[in-house]
């Protein structure tokens with residue numbers, strides 16, 4: 381597939397900062413993983429995170445460390461859940477309308493890079509590195525990232541503020557706990573939410589545009 385170059389350049393004026401799992405991708409890798417390989421250790425890690433005892437990064441690290449299904453099985457979970465033609469079509473619309481794409485994720489580069497490459501999408505991506513060691517996906521913190529976060533690995537809000545600071549129009553799309561802060565940094569007509577993020581913004585009385593599929597975000601921004 382022809383690569384679609386969506387990473388921002390010094391000339392970029394419009395930037396969509398997007399979460400990946402459950403947002404650009406209609407799946408969450410940690411849920412695909414836990415559905416197949418989860419057990420008491422993965423449940424405990426998520427419980428400890430929600431109770432505030434451990435960070436989101438540490439929860440993800442412990443969940444993936446809890447099973448060693450082997451690299452082929454870990455890759456199958458990715459390959460069996462491709463981004464699909466609507467994501468590619470949405471990205472093409474963004475590109476044609478002059479929007480750049482920055483992916484921010486508290487998950488891992490390990491599967492994000494595979495999925496984007498398979499769809500021919502070249503974006504700027506900020507997430508946690510991962511490597512398969514002895515059949516286990518091992519997450520590491522993004523050493524050297526300009527946007528480090530103790531809680532999530534990547535500070536999504538800092539990414540939004542970076543592009544706003546450069547005078548760009550910045551939109552944000554997300555669905556999860558780490559998306560509340562970055563979503564609140566952009567104006568309501570550029571704030572796209574589903575899932576937990578939508579519920580939380582409703583509770584906070586903050587406006588947002590609801591979506592189910594990421595291509596709807598692209599459609600809205602390019603209408």
Ligand SMILES: [Mg+2]
Nearest residue numbers: 399401402556
């Ligand atoms: Mg998400």
